[in-house]
Amino acid sequence: MPTLNIIGAGKLGKTLGHLWQQQGIFQVQSLCNRTAQSARAAAQFIGAGAACDSIEAMADADCWLIASGDGQIADIAAKLASRFAGQADTIVFHCSGALASETLAACKPAAIASAHPVHSFADPRASLQTLAGSSVALEGDQPAVELLRGAFSALGCETLTIAPEHKSLYHAGSVFACNYLTALMDLSLRTFAAAGIDQQQALQLLKPIVLQTAENNMRLGPEKSLTGPIARGDVETVSAQLDALQKTDPQLAQCYRQLGLACVELARRGALPEEAAVRLTELLSEPTR
Numbered sequence: 001m002p003t004l005n006i007i008g009a010g011k012l013g014k015t016l017g018h019l020w021q022q023q024g025i026f027q028v029q030s031l032c033n034r035t036a037q038s039a040r041a042a043a044q045f046i047g048a049g050a051a052c053d054s055i056e057a058m059a060d061a062d063c064w065l066i067a068s069g070d071g072q073i074a075d076i077a078a079k080l081a082s083r084f085a086g087q088a089d090t091i092v093f094h095c096s097g098a099l100a101s102e103t104l105a106a107c108k109p110a111a112i113a114s115a116h117p118v119h120s121f122a123d124p125r126a127s128l129q130t131l132a133g134s135s136v137a138l139e140g141d142q143p144a145v146e147l148l149r150g151a152f153s154a155l156g157c158e159t160l161t162i163a164p165e166h167k168s169l170y171h172a173g174s175v176f177a178c179n180y181l182t183a184l185m186d187l188s189l190r191t192f193a194a195a196g197i198d199q200q201q202a203l204q205l206l207k208p209i210v211l212q213t214a215e216n217n218m219r220l221g222p223e224k225s226l227t228g229p230i231a232r233g234d235v236e237t238v239s240a241q242l243d244a245l246q247k248t249d250p251q252l253a254q255c256y257r258q259l260g261l262a263c264v265e266l267a268r269r270g271a272l273p274e275e276a277a278v279r280l281t282e283l284l285s286e287p288t289r
């Protein structure tokens with residue numbers, strides 16, 4: 001079984017470490033976080049691995065995962081570089097969606113790769129159960145990509161390859177659907193709060209419609225899933241909502257306008273008559289009302 005060292009055993013690193021260790025894909029060996037206390041907690045979560053208080057104290061390994069924040073990956077790779085002189089068999093990878101494997105170039109001649117799971121590791125214990133079925137986008141040197149394809153497939157993940165020059169756009173696609181969905185939920189809850197409906201009640205009210213909308217989008221695609229005043233061309237309703245939002249919180253009104261314009265474009269591809277689309281575009285493009 002190949003050995004795996006993890007620098008940055010945080011939410012993602014410790015989840016992958018646990019799953020690979022448990023399923024006999026990698027033997028987790030050395031762990032290094034910013035603090036030794038955090039590395040010890042990660043070792044406990046993984047159920048294996050020696051917590052080290054510096055990168056220099058880590059043992060050699062077949063495979064290295066750098067799962068720090070994106071901003072630290074290049075510096076950590078530069079720190080590691082001298083260990084890999086003449087070691088083309090070693091594999092070094094990161095899991096950033098935004099960065100290409102080239103961020104690890106300092107580690108050459110080791111084989112370098114990036115492997116981005118399209119999954120939210122917000123709750124690592126839950127991710128142990130839910131990671132299977134997620135997709136992982138791979139890119140980098142062939143031997144590293146092939147090893148990681150096997151390692152993620154063994155966890156029940158689907159794998160795809162992505163060109164390095166497309167990583168920023170690819171990642172922005174995930175940000176829209178995952179991170180911005182969370183921001184949309186917050187906008188929705190703030191609007192309900194202004195209408196006197198508290199968060200608990202609002203979440204209860206939203207759960208079926210949000211889940212159903214997600215399900216409709218997966219099954220039918222966005223054009224056929226869009227309902228509501230913009231899809232119907234109901235200009236008066238949109239105007240009244242915009243007025244109410246502007247009086248309550250201009251930031252909510254601004255977000256409503258921007259997303260409303262995206263909805264108009266979407267509805268235009270469906271059944272929205274052009275005249276209504278033009279009136280809605282004018283209304284939503286007014287800077288303030």
Ligand SMILES: NC(=O)c1ccc[n+]([C@@H]2O[C@H](COP(=O)([O-])OP(=O)(O)OC[C@H]3O[C@@H](n4cnc5c(N)ncnc54)[C@H](OP(=O)(O)O)[C@@H]3O)[C@@H](O)[C@H]2O)c1
Nearest residue numbers: 008009010011012033034035038067068070095096120121
């Ligand atoms: N979270 C997600 O849902 C998700 C999804 C896909 C991809 N990713 C990618 O996975 C990577 C990790 O994200 P994450 O959410 O797991 O981050 P995280 O929970 O913040 O964990 C980052 C870990 O890196 C450690 N660290 C930071 N700087 C370090 C340094 N200089 N030396 C050693 N360790 C250092 C931190 O140590 P301390 O604990 O001591 O602070 C922490 O344990 C990122 O590249 C991210 O883009 C994340």
